[in-house]
Amino acid sequence: MKLKKVSFIALLVLTMLLLQPIAVSALSSSDAKQAWHDAKQASIEAQAEHRDAKIDWAADKTDENNQKVIDTGKDALNAALDEVEAWLIWKDLEVEENPGIPDDLKETIQEDVDVNLVKIDELRVEVDGVENRFELGVVFLKMIGSYFELVSDVARNSGFVWIHTANEHADTLEEYEVKLRGVAEGMEDNELVLEKLDMAKAEIEDARANISNAEEEYEQVRVPGKPLIKFSNGNNYLRISRGNMLSAHGYLNEAYGLIVRGE
Numbered sequence: 001m002k003l004k005k006v007s008f009i010a011l012l013v014l015t016m017l018l019l020q021p022i023a024v025s026a027l028s029s030s031d032a033k034q035a036w037h038d039a040k041q042a043s044i045e046a047q048a049e050h051r052d053a054k055i056d057w058a059a060d061k062t063d064e065n066n067q068k069v070i071d072t073g074k075d076a077l078n079a080a081l082d083e084v085e086a087w088l089i090w091k092d093l094e095v096e097e098n099p100g101i102p103d104d105l106k107e108t109i110q111e112d113v114d115v116n117l118v119k120i121d122e123l124r125v126e127v128d129g130v131e132n133r134f135e136l137g138v139v140f141l142k143m144i145g146s147y148f149e150l151v152s153d154v155a156r157n158s159g160f161v162w163i164h165t166a167n168e169h170a171d172t173l174e175e176y177e178v179k180l181r182g183v184a185e186g187m188e189d190n191e192l193v194l195e196k197l198d199m200a201k202a203e204i205e206d207a208r209a210n211i212s213n214a215e216e217e218y219e220q221v222r223v224p225g226k227p228l229i230k231f232s233n234g235n236n237y238l239r240i241s242r243g244n245m246l247s248a249h250g251y252l253n254e255a256y257g258l259i260v261r262g263e
Helices: 002-025 029-059 063-096 103-128 133-184 191-219 227-261
Strands: none
Touching (some): 029 063, 063 103, 063 133, 103 133, 133 191
């Protein structure tokens, strides 16, 4: 009977483990976003309880109040890990549901998410092992370090998604320029049209260069290093490339207008 009971429990645990990824994959990004909001609220409440426990201990330094600080601290750390996990799942599903993102980039993002989810599980084990306030502080500092790594991964991958989008815009402008040039070259008195197209082409080339520079900066958004600076640099290059493409779009529209009027 005892053996049957153990086998039943083992089967139940195995079933739960098998169903867990199915439950996650059944989520939509909107569901995952709501789950993150719920986890975030739970984390806020857990932090408030921990702060109250520390106030109680400061007023009355009993063993009971000290233990309450430890217990609520562990609850707050676990709630924070739940919040980060929910956020990662939401962002992963958001990317997965986006048909405009290529599969290889989705795979890269998925790999980074998986790595960070493993880190979260490892930190949960450390939180569970906390027995005093010193260990609580040590685990808290480890979580801060892991958080910066996680943010760096997300920032880097966000940058790569923006790079992909920027390159698609540049491709569209380039195709438009080539088509207009083909028409313009068959026109008489086409100097002004070609001048506008040359200006557009130059802006597109500058945009490509800035997109490439942005990609190099995003690639360096890693810990250790200077991830925030590199991320900011990448954003600046993309901002400049956006200006280039807006200018190119303006020149292309002017060229199109000249072609339509036959000037």
